[in-house]
Amino acid sequence: MADNVSYGWAGYIARVNLTSGDITKESDEEMQQDYIGGMGFANKIMFDEVPAGTKWDDPENKAVLAVGPLTGSGVPLGGRSTWATLSTFTKDYLIVDCHCGGTLGAQLKYSGHDGLIIEGESETPVYILIDDDKISIEDASAFWGKGTRETTEGLCKKHGLDCCVAAIGPAGENLLPYACVMNARSHSAGAGLGAVLGKKKVKAVVVRGTKGVNVADPQMVADLSDYMLAEVLGSNNNHVVPSTQQSWAEYYDKGSRWTARKGLYWAAAEGGPIETGEPKPGEPNTVGYRCMKSTKDLGPEAEKYTVKMAGCHGCPVRCYTNVQVPRVKEITGYSSTGNTCVPNFPVSSYMPGIAPVAGITDEDGTLTDLSVVYNQVVSAIVDDLGLWCNYAQLYRDIAHCYASGIFERVLGDDYASYRFEDFFDNQDPTPIVKILTDIAMNQSEIAYVGHGPLVWTERWDDAAWYDNAKSCLINYRGWPVHHAIECFGQVGGLYNMMFNRDDMIHSAVNFQGCGLPIDLKKEMAKEMWGGEDACDPDKAYTPINDAKIEFAWWSIVTDVLHDSLTLCNWVWPMAMAPEKARDYRGDLDLEAQFYTAVTGVEVTTDDLYKAAERIMTLQRGYSSLGMTDAEGNMGCNDFRNVHDVITEWVFEKDPDLKAFEKGTDKMDRDDWQKALGMLYKRFGWDEELGCPTKQCLDDLGLDDLESALDEAGLLVDGGTPYDERTRTYSGVLSDYCGNNPALAQ
Amino acid sequence: MKENTALEHVGSGADRLDAFFTRRGFVKVSGAFVATMAALGLLPETAAAAPTSSKGKIDYYATPSHVLKINRAKCTGCQRCEMSCTLKNDGNSQPAAARIHVRDGFFYGSELGSGDGIYYSCEWNIRQCHMCTTAMCQTACPHGAIITDESTGVRSVDPEKCVGCGTCVAACPYHMPVVNSVTHKSTKCIACGRCAEQCPNGALELVEWENVNHASGPTRQENPDPLISEVQDYVGGGKVA
Numbered sequence: 001m002a003d004n005v006s007y008g009w010a011g012y013i014a015r016v017n018l019t020s021g022d023i024t025k026e027s028d029e030e031m032q033q034d035y036i037g038g039m040g041f042a043n044k045i046m047f048d049e050v051p052a053g054t055k056w057d058d059p060e061n062k063a064v065l066a067v068g069p070l071t072g073s074g075v076p077l078g079g080r081s082t083w084a085t086l087s088t089f090t091k092d093y094l095i096v097d098c099h100c101g102g103t104l105g106a107q108l109k110y111s112g113h114d115g116l117i118i119e120g121e122s123e124t125p126v127y128i129l130i131d132d133d134k135i136s137i138e139d140a141s142a143f144w145g146k147g148t149r150e151t152t153e154g155l156c157k158k159h160g161l162d163c164c165v166a167a168i169g170p171a172g173e174n175l176l177p178y179a180c181v182m183n184a185r186s187h188s189a190g191a192g193l194g195a196v197l198g199k200k201k202v203k204a205v206v207v208r209g210t211k212g213v214n215v216a217d218p219q220m221v222a223d224l225s226d227y228m229l230a231e232v233l234g235s236n237n238n239h240v241v242p243s244t245q246q247s248w249a250e251y252y253d254k255g256s257r258w259t260a261r262k263g264l265y266w267a268a269a270e271g272g273p274i275e276t277g278e279p280k281p282g283e284p285n286t287v288g289y290r291c292m293k294s295t296k297d298l299g300p301e302a303e304k305y306t307v308k309m310a311g312c313h314g315c316p317v318r319c320y321t322n323v324q325v326p327r328v329k330e331i332t333g334y335s336s337t338g339n340t341c342v343p344n345f346p347v348s349s350y351m352p353g354i355a356p357v358a359g360i361t362d363e364d365g366t367l368t369d370l371s372v373v374y375n376q377v378v379s380a381i382v383d384d385l386g387l388w389c390n391y392a393q394l395y396r397d398i399a400h401c402y403a404s405g406i407f408e409r410v411l412g413d414d415y416a417s418y419r420f421e422d423f424f425d426n427q428d429p430t431p432i433v434k435i436l437t438d439i440a441m442n443q444s445e446i447a448y449v450g451h452g453p454l455v456w457t458e459r460w461d462d463a464a465w466y467d468n469a470k471s472c473l474i475n476y477r478g479w480p481v482h483h484a485i486e487c488f489g490q491v492g493g494l495y496n497m498m499f500n501r502d503d504m505i506h507s508a509v510n511f512q513g514c515g516l517p518i519d520l521k522k523e524m525a526k527e528m529w530g531g532e533d534a535c536d537p538d539k540a541y542t543p544i545n546d547a548k549i550e551f552a553w554w555s556i557v558t559d560v561l562h563d564s565l566t567l568c569n570w571v572w573p574m575a576m577a578p579e580k581a582r583d584y585r586g587d588l589d590l591e592a593q594f595y596t597a598v599t600g601v602e603v604t605t606d607d608l609y610k611a612a613e614r615i616m617t618l619q620r621g622y623s624s625l626g627m628t629d630a631e632g633n634m635g636c637n638d639f640r641n642v643h644d645v646i647t648e649w650v651f652e653k654d655p656d657l658k659a660f661e662k663g664t665d666k667m668d669r670d671d672w673q674k675a676l677g678m679l680y681k682r683f684g685w686d687e688e689l690g691c692p693t694k695q696c697l698d699d700l701g702l703d704d705l706e707s708a709l710d711e712a713g714l715l716v717d718g719g720t721p722y723d724e725r726t727r728t729y730s731g732v733l734s735d736y737c738g739n740n741p742a743l744a745q
Numbered sequence: 746m747k748e749n750t751a752l753e754h755v756g757s758g759a760d761r762l763d764a765f766f767t768r769r770g771f772v773k774v775s776g777a778f779v780a781t782m783a784a785l786g787l788l789p790e791t792a793a794a795a796p797t798s799s800k801g802k803i804d805y806y807a808t809p810s811h812v813l814k815i816n817r818a819k820c821t822g823c824q825r826c827e828m829s830c831t832l833k834n835d836g837n838s839q840p841a842a843a844r845i846h847v848r849d850g851f852f853y854g855s856e857l858g859s860g861d862g863i864y865y866s867c868e869w870n871i872r873q874c875h876m877c878t879t880a881m882c883q884t885a886c887p888h889g890a891i892i893t894d895e896s897t898g899v900r901s902v903d904p905e906k907c908v909g910c911g912t913c914v915a916a917c918p919y920h921m922p923v924v925n926s927v928t929h930k931s932t933k934c935i936a937c938g939r940c941a942e943q944c945p946n947g948a949l950e951l952v953e954w955e956n957v958n959h960a961s962g963p964t965r966q967e968n969p970d971p972l973i974s975e976v977q978d979y980v981g982g983g984k985v986a
Contacts (some may be wrong), residue, residue, distance in 0.1 A: 148975050162849040285941075
């Protein structure tokens with residue numbers, strides 16, 4: 001561009017050094033094409049600047065927040081952001097991504113920054129204030145000790161109600177490994193990031209952005225948005241059929257998150273109830289009613305408390321519950337609560353299977369009014385404490401430690417003070433206040449449950465928990481399932497191994513739950529992943545094959561792509577659509593078309609997938625530098641035997657059934673090992689070890705990583721060349737996309 | 746259950762301003778002409794006595810053809826309206842310069858203590874241009890930079906004349922115009938309706954002009970919750986010493 005305008009990207013990353021007090025900014029232009037933004041930028045910066053072997057609580061660790069070219073640009077669902085830092089609770093303190101929605105990412109972009117690098121350590125509590133170009137380190141001593149709500153309110157009072165405050169609570173201050181960073185009331189960046197900021201004495205990041213995102217072709221962004229809202233986008237998780245039978249819909253599926261229906265209301269709305277009704281495809285102005293999340297998660301009694309839905313910046317799918325429950329206010333002090341993920345249903349979804357909670361369901365199994373109270377009390381508390389749950393592991397572990405007698409054994413005299421019996425048996429939600437607060441304060445024995453299973457199972461002598469299917473722990477390095485083997489068997493299992501935390505990949509589970517019949521899904525699978533056998537009906541799985549590997553690879557790269565662009569992978573990619581006229585096909589090229597319209601840089605879907613593969617491979621290689629082997633030596637590239645080790649229960653569950661029999665998602669050991677090798681090959685990695693090869697590093701242009709691996713003795717030859725392992729995705733669904741405005745050009 | 750249709754309004758005072766000018770007979774220059782136009786049905790009566798330009802010179806009398814009508818109970822805070830507005834009218838995505846405002850009230854409503862916002866009532870205001878019969882932004886502009894479109898009656902900012910002084914922002918009873926922090930020019934709504942097209946909840950509607958001063962929704966709760974920062978003895982929902 002001759003006019004030297006940066007389109008999409010703001011073009012700069014801010015760097016705040018808390019040790020020296022230096023505040024600088026630097027261009028990110030050189031990273032844009034190869035690493036996109038968001039996760040890509042954050043991972044690249046961590047790899048370049050944080051040496052392998054650094055501990056999460058060392059001053060040398062950094063917290064890197066980044067957004068991408070589509071963040072805040074007007075592209076639907078472009079409100080997310082990704083932080084990267086070192087893990088506080090999984091094995092070896094390797095790099096993790098901490099994603100969050102809310103308004104943080106968009107505000108950062110509007111301030112003129114694609115990223116914020118927080119490095120060093122402060123001696124006293126501080127917050128970082130970003131007010132467009134003005135960045136400062138401010139005294140936070142008045143806010144230290146406060147919950148995230150009070151901190152946010154105080155900082156907004158001081159700096160303006162339009163500021164986005166991303167704050168840690170007591171959990172972060174007290175260095176609890178499960179601490180998170182909260183913005184916009186209930187949007188959390190987890191994976192221990194709160195403890196990293198707490199160690200650096202950063203109470204909050206306050207951002208106000210009044211600038212714009214320059215867009216190369218604003219008309220095309222508008223036209224593509226209209227097209228997407230009218231016929232491609234579904235509901236939360238891109239579920240594309242309603243959950244009840246409706247006159248306009250050919251299909252319905254009771255599991256769908258398209259839960260609007262006649263007679264279902266935002267019953268506590270101002271001015272009187274608002275009916276969710278029957279929002280149909282082709283109605284852009286009713287998209288935000290499709291997902292009625294309060295009753296979906298909390299049961300029918302939540303309707304009367306429902307004010308409305310909400311969610312992240314820029315997203316037309318409103319998946320966030322907003323309820324006002326008087327009893328919750330009485331217990332917690334907070335009138336407004338709600339979430340879309342685990343903190344919306346922490347008790348009812350994760351505890352009863354391990355320790356029954358009396359009174360939260362009726363005789364028919366329907367959730368009761370009490371369940372709304374139990375769930376939302378926890379929701380209000382954990383958000384204020386800045387306490388993250390390791391994708392519900394905290395709740396499963398609390399229930400298990402109570403039910404199996406571990407708490408009684410290890411908590412000593414404190415045990416009685418937690419009143420577990422009242423919480424589980426006597427329909428009294430109030431004991432959870434002390435339980436969670438003590439965990440967050442990180443000063444008593446019970447807090448170890450918030451250090452993650454890697455720590456507490458050893459401390460409290462319960463290694464067997466990993467091998468119990470009820471634990472849902474999927475990897476011995478300390479993280480639980482995030483749509484694992486129950487999601488297309490090997491496909492879900494494979495992508496649950498990839499990162500250093502739970503995967504947060506939704507590309508596959510969205511397809512699984514979208515509500516379309518399996519025969520149609522198989523047709524779509526053939527078009528997208530090269531074979532109808534990429535997907536099987538639930539619990540009727542078949543052995544691994546090439547199409548399943550392609551599906552798993554695609555799930556991983558699309559997730560990484562979205563976390564880099566940044567788009568919401570809880571709904572993207574557009575693999576399916578609600579519109580019958582397009583045979584329910586989605587539009588896989590929308591990311592590339594939006595990217596081109598926003599940045600002015602022509603790219604294809606395959607270009608973007610390759611960039612995502614580069615980012616995934618970078619994280620993989622960076623991880624191997626810090627990973628320890630069986631003897632505890634740092635530097636290990638045997639991912640198959642050290643990192644990608646799935647927990648035993650997946651092979652042992654359902655003892656009366658064999659793997660691949662109908663009725664089970666049990667896995668087969670030999671098939672699993674074969675699947676790992678096939679996935680490694682698809683990425684160009686070593687088929688035995690699962691580490692990046694010289695060939696794939698050359699193909700992806702990861703020269704710095706190649707040098708680092710070589711120096712560490714971890715570089716291996718071999719690997720399938722890029723052209724021999726990849727396939728073309730651009731245009732695979734274009735026959736169904738006649739109304740796509742970018743194709744009309 | 747009864748469906749939500751319209752909202753009660755807590756008066757902001759702007760409606761009284763209109764009445765003030767009407768009573769004073771502020772418009773004298775071409776009152777007869779205007780009355781004739783109105784009698785012929787070419788202008789709505791409410792427009793007849795309203796001054797619409799600065800510097801005492803009257804150049805047009807019609808009320809704007811359209812206005813945004815809003816229902817804040819339906820707003821879910823996605824702020825797509827703001828991005829859609831600036832994509833269409835400025836060629837970039839810049840919510841802080843948008844002609845409709847959600848972002849500044851999303852957390853705490855019209856002001857801290859209003860009892861509104863995502864942290865309290867889960868209601869907040871969508872602030873939109875009321876397309877006043879007496880456009881204070883226009884009359885106050887010392888440079889005559891806010892002009893009236895002859896076909897629609899909509900006032901817009903002439904960027905050539907605007908110096909970004911912010912007088913329009915101060916003069917508007919709703920402080921709707923914004924001086925763009927990058928271009929240093931004022932912006933105001935031109936009733937293009939793009940925001941409404943992209944509202945996923947139908948909280949915005951571009952309608953033929955009517956007086957919307959009574960339909961903007963309340964600006965605060967009748968009995969707001971006390972501020973957490975003022976009464977807080979809760980951290981994490983538990984009373985702490």
